Amino acid sequence: MKIALDALGGDFGAKPNVLGALKALKHNPQLEVVLVGDEGVLRQELSAQGRPVLPKRLSIVHAPETINMDAEPAKECRQKKNASIVVCANLVRTHQADAFVSAGHSGAAMVAALFGMGRIKGVLRPAIATPMPTYRGVSLLLDGGANADCKPIHLLQFAVMGSTYMQKVFDIPAPSVGVLSIGEEETKGNMLVKHTVPHMRKIGVNFRGTIEGRDVNTGETDVIVCDGFVGNIVLKLAEGLARTMINLIKREVKKRPLAMLGALLSKGAFKAVKNHTNPDVYGGAPLVGVNGVAIIAHGRSNQTAILHAIETAARLVEKDFIGDVGAKMAALAPTFEQIEKSLHEEN
Amino acid sequence: MKIALDALGGDFGAKPNVLGALKALKHNPQLEVVLVGDEGVLRQELSAQGRPVLPKRLSIVHAPETINMDAEPAKECRQKKNASIVVCANLVRTHQADAFVSAGHSGAAMVAALFGMGRIKGVLRPAIATPMPTYRGVSLLLDGGANADCKPIHLLQFAVMGSTYMQKVFDIPAPSVGVLSIGEEETKGNMLVKHTVPHMRKIGVNFRGTIEGRDVNTGETDVIVCDGFVGNIVLKLAEGLARTMINLIKREVKKRPLAMLGALLSKGAFKAVKNHTNPDVYGGAPLVGVNGVAIIAHGRSNQTAILHAIETAARLVEKDFIGDVGAKMAALAPTFEQIEKSLHEEN
Numbered sequence: 001m002k003i004a005l006d007a008l009g010g011d012f013g014a015k016p017n018v019l020g021a022l023k024a025l026k027h028n029p030q031l032e033v034v035l036v037g038d039e040g041v042l043r044q045e046l047s048a049q050g051r052p053v054l055p056k057r058l059s060i061v062h063a064p065e066t067i068n069m070d071a072e073p074a075k076e077c078r079q080k081k082n083a084s085i086v087v088c089a090n091l092v093r094t095h096q097a098d099a100f101v102s103a104g105h106s107g108a109a110m111v112a113a114l115f116g117m118g119r120i121k122g123v124l125r126p127a128i129a130t131p132m133p134t135y136r137g138v139s140l141l142l143d144g145g146a147n148a149d150c151k152p153i154h155l156l157q158f159a160v161m162g163s164t165y166m167q168k169v170f171d172i173p174a175p176s177v178g179v180l181s182i183g184e185e186e187t188k189g190n191m192l193v194k195h196t197v198p199h200m201r202k203i204g205v206n207f208r209g210t211i212e213g214r215d216v217n218t219g220e221t222d223v224i225v226c227d228g229f230v231g232n233i234v235l236k237l238a239e240g241l242a243r244t245m246i247n248l249i250k251r252e253v254k255k256r257p258l259a260m261l262g263a264l265l266s267k268g269a270f271k272a273v274k275n276h277t278n279p280d281v282y283g284g285a286p287l288v289g290v291n292g293v294a295i296i297a298h299g300r301s302n303q304t305a306i307l308h309a310i311e312t313a314a315r316l317v318e319k320d321f322i323g324d325v326g327a328k329m330a331a332l333a334p335t336f337e338q339i340e341k342s343l344h345e346e347n
Numbered sequence: 348m349k350i351a352l353d354a355l356g357g358d359f360g361a362k363p364n365v366l367g368a369l370k371a372l373k374h375n376p377q378l379e380v381v382l383v384g385d386e387g388v389l390r391q392e393l394s395a396q397g398r399p400v401l402p403k404r405l406s407i408v409h410a411p412e413t414i415n416m417d418a419e420p421a422k423e424c425r426q427k428k429n430a431s432i433v434v435c436a437n438l439v440r441t442h443q444a445d446a447f448v449s450a451g452h453s454g455a456a457m458v459a460a461l462f463g464m465g466r467i468k469g470v471l472r473p474a475i476a477t478p479m480p481t482y483r484g485v486s487l488l489l490d491g492g493a494n495a496d497c498k499p500i501h502l503l504q505f506a507v508m509g510s511t512y513m514q515k516v517f518d519i520p521a522p523s524v525g526v527l528s529i530g531e532e533e534t535k536g537n538m539l540v541k542h543t544v545p546h547m548r549k550i551g552v553n554f555r556g557t558i559e560g561r562d563v564n565t566g567e568t569d570v571i572v573c574d575g576f577v578g579n580i581v582l583k584l585a586e587g588l589a590r591t592m593i594n595l596i597k598r599e600v601k602k603r604p605l606a607m608l609g610a611l612l613s614k615g616a617f618k619a620v621k622n623h624t625n626p627d628v629y630g631g632a633p634l635v636g637v638n639g640v641a642i643i644a645h646g647r648s649n650q651t652a653i654l655h656a657i658e659t660a661a662r663l664v665e666k667d668f669i670g671d672v673g674a675k676m677a678a679l680a681p682t683f684e685q686i687e688k689s690l691h692e693e694n
Binding site: 042067134135145148149181182188189190191193210213214215216217218225226229230232233234236237239240241242243244245247248249252253255256261262263264265266267268269270272273276278308337346 | 399453482483489496506518527529535536543559560561563565574575576577579580582583584585592595596599605606608609611612613616620623624
């Protein structure tokens with residue numbers, strides 16, 4: 001099993017990637033990791049970590065170009081054949097690696113994966129599936145931002161792929177699926193939701209109905225389905241709001257000497273909350289629907305986040321996530337065709 | 348100045364409404380309040396509060412019917428002419444009241460207001476404008492859920508009405524306006540946002556560009572514009588997430604005796620955070636675009652929330668919010684027409 005790692009991806013350069021890779025090799029003796037990036041920089045970082053000689057099962061593929069975040073990802077990926085993320089996707093396509101992990105720009109990763117690896121047969125739109133910490137455990141939200149405008153058929157496919165992911169990675173036999181909407185009644189929502197919901201029970205997922213914004217963080221729904229516009233706003237809002245709450249508490253605590261003592265005594269509890277809501281432990285966000293395992297880690301990933309992303313990638317390969325999604329898509333092809341036809345007639 | 352209060356609206360029946368009304372009368376000697384609801388119930392509550400005789404400036408309009416929350420609001424409002432919310436809207440239409448306040452079902456209130464009072468000339472879609480607590484102060488988000496599917500012209504009008512509201516109620520001379528989207532670049536977003544943004548600078552608001560989910564709670568944008576589907580999800584998510592964070596902290600604190608002591612010492616700080624994020628003090632959510640002042644208070648409103656909602660309603664009447672929005676709509680009519688034409692040509 002070989003994982004390609006976009007080893008300069010993320011906000012902190014080579015270090016967390018190299019350390020995460022070394023840890024992953026230690027944890028799993030079956031694993032090989034390919035560091036993809038500027039070889040000079042990577043060798044320097046390995047030396048800094050006391051590894052001037054490449055350890056067994058670790059290799060480097062030189063990829064000196066970098067994607068300009070401000071430019072258009074599609075253009076960048078086409079022009080820069082030696083950008084690390086493009087090389088990662090090509091390693092998977094040519095079976096020189098079984099999966100890739102990147103903490104780089106998710107838009108660029110999606111484009112590189114699409115160009116390099118293509119889609120699983122039958123999948124219309126790959127999505128970014130993002131694990132979210134909740135009150136109890138984790139829920140998977142998709143699409144997290146790859147497709148700003150969606151059609152019902154896309155949401156239906158997200159439900160199938162998200163369910164498969166939760167089965168494979170979190171061992172949930174029949175993950176519950178909810179469509180994010182407004183109001184719990186199935187008659188409410190926008191046109192997209194109204195046209196999606198009636199077909200949700202035809203596609204073999206454990207559909208529980210629509211859920212509201214307030215239900216996103218309870219953990220009662222394993223797979224939360226929405227378009228990428230709503231999904232990205234939800235993810236960013238949750239991130240921002242958690243930070244705002246912590247900052248508000250800090251601000252008020254600092255005004256009160258007694259509260260400062262109290263906060264000191266409560267430190268363990270706050271740390272536990274922080275750990276609980278830390279997305280690093282959930283193994284990154286898979287790009288579901290592309291024809292190969294691809295995991296996006298958060299831009300601010302530390303070595304633990306990289307380690308978990310590599311382990312998740314390995315798990316998906318081991319459990320044949322791609323093959324399973326492919327088989328489901330093939331089996332559902334007539335159903336999807338029928339649904340598309342009836343949706344077309346409705347309009 | 349006379350405010351009609353849907354006096355049995357909300358989750359807690361007559362009590363918070365009656366107490367809120369009594370407080371409002373005490374605070375403002377120019378104010379009159381009409382309690383609208385079942386007279387027997389209201390007189391009983393007034394007696395329970397030591398007011399068997401109606402105080403000066405307080406009156407009752409008997410409205411015995413109640414809206415069934417589970418039924419379709421439009422049908423309910425048409426059939427139940429004596430439902431309190433329908434009576435409230437009609438009191439405003441017939442100039443027997445200057446504004447109404449309700450803590451009842453917001454969908455029913457919107458329908459009753461639309462049927463009873465109509466729209467301000469030129470407004471295509473009234474919206475629910477919801478004040479949100481932020482790290483610093485308050486931001487107004489609209490639409491909060493009245494219009495699940497919107498067109499660019501609706502969002503443009505929301506921007507104008509929301510700006511006017513922040514000017515009148517929060518005394519901000521040129522409220523900053525942001526369109527909620529994904530990615531800060533104006534080229535990102537869904538089709539709705541992409542078609543809205545290019546016209547935002549033509550309508551006389553202080554447009555600052557698009558904002559992301561993470562920017563919603565910073566307080567840097569005074570008026571946040573989005574469709575009612577996204578808006579409702581944002582509001583409910585923020586509510587749910589704040590609760591989840593508090594519950595997580597409580598859960599972890601309870602596991603640790605020292606932390607429990609710490610929490611006791613920090614109590615003042617947590618109370619301050621709770622007060623800061625308490626939407627009760629922001630005066631409820633106005634229905635903007637209907638032809639009369641109408642304020643929706645939260646279903647769980649206590650007397651303070653009702654008091655603030657009544658005071659906000661009075662302020663909007665005093666400052667001629669309706670007249671001002673009407674004047675802006677009239678002045679912008681040619682601009683809106685031109686924008687609609689160019690949007691039509693784009694499609």
